[in-house]
Amino acid sequence: QSALTQPASVSGSPGQSITISCTGTSSDVGTYNYVSWYQHHPGKAPKLMIYDVSKRPSGVSTRFSGSKSGNTASLAISGLQAEDEADYYCGSYSSISDVVFGGGTKLTVL
Amino acid sequence: QVQLQESGPGLVKPSGTLSLTCAVSGGSISSTNWWNWVRQPPGKGLEWIGEIYQSGTTNYNPSLKSRVTISVDKSKNQFSLTLSSVTAADTAVYYCARASQVAVFDYWGQGTLVTVSS
Numbered sequence A: 001q002s003a004l005t006q007p008a009s010v011s012g013s014p015g016q017s018i019t020i021s022c023t024g025t026s027s028d029v030g031t032y033n034y035v036s037w038y039q040h041h042p043g044k045a046p047k048l049m050i051y052d053v054s055k056r057p058s059g060v061s062t063r064f065s066g067s068k069s070g071n072t073a074s075l076a077i078s079g080l081q082a083e084d085e086a087d088y089y090c091g092s093y094s095s096i097s098d099v100v101f102g103g104g105t106k107l108t109v110l
Numbered sequence B: 001q002v003q004l005q006e007s008g009p010g011l012v013k014p015s016g017t018l019s020l021t022c023a024v025s026g027g028s029i030s031s032t033n034w035w036n037w038v039r040q041p042p043g044k045g046l047e048w049i050g051e052i053y054q055s056g057t058t059n060y061n062p063s064l065k066s067r068v069t070i071s072v073d074k075s076k077n078q079f080s081l082t083l084s085s086v087t088a089a090d091t092a093v094y095y096c097a098r099a100s101q102v103a104v105f106d107y108w109g110q111g112t113l114v115t116v117s118s
Helices: none
Strands: A009-012 A018-023 A035-040 A047-050 A064-069 A072-077 A086-094 A098-101 A105-109 B003-007 B018-025 B034-040 B047-052 B058-060 B068-073 B078-083 B092-101 B104-108 B112-116
Touching: A009 A018, A018 A086, A018 A105, A035 A064, A035 B104, A047 A064, A047 B104, A072 A086, A098 B047, B003 B092, B003 B104, B018 B034, B018 B092, B018 B112, B034 B068, B034 B104, B047 B068, B047 B078, B047 B092, B058 B068, B078 B092
Parallel strands: A009 A105
Antiparallel strands: A018 A072, A035 A047, A035 A086, A064 A072, A086 A098, A086 A105, B003 B018, B018 B078, B034 B047, B034 B092, B047 B058, B068 B078, B092 B104, B092 B112
């Protein structure tokens, strides 16, 4: 069981918007603004999409955005495209074990 | 562009020791970054294993700390992972990754599957 809880799967049609949640505790997401999100196409290296809750690295599309409320962080993707289909993982600093990740969410673009 | 590449045996016997190396190219391992190992068991999420700084300072996941050692070889621009007393539960894809700041992994290797089996 992963330290951060994510839905196993989400789906949406091209052009639509989706949100993926990531629920932690006061030892991680709820206290620290060190939440990051990663896109992972199987067989490839994971890619950093969001860090520090809502910051985008250079080169990442503005269609990706992050937010946080209480113990839950969220990744939003607008204008869904076929290439967005991938697994998404959240990660956070933790006062207990330094770094914790979520179990991953499989995004399907219908 | 920084690139990381994992290497090591794909099969380890139970009770044995898992050893992997991560070669860093396109950047110096002596930069102000932390170098990490992360794993993903089949069908499960990511698990942080630990990290090392160029000075040799390490931090480990408390759940694995008694079995993990991470070391750095600045002359070869690489760092390594050893995990002792492995069981089938240690079967996973192992990734190396660079952390540019707290809990931010900005570069990853493609991962290498290690299977623990007799």
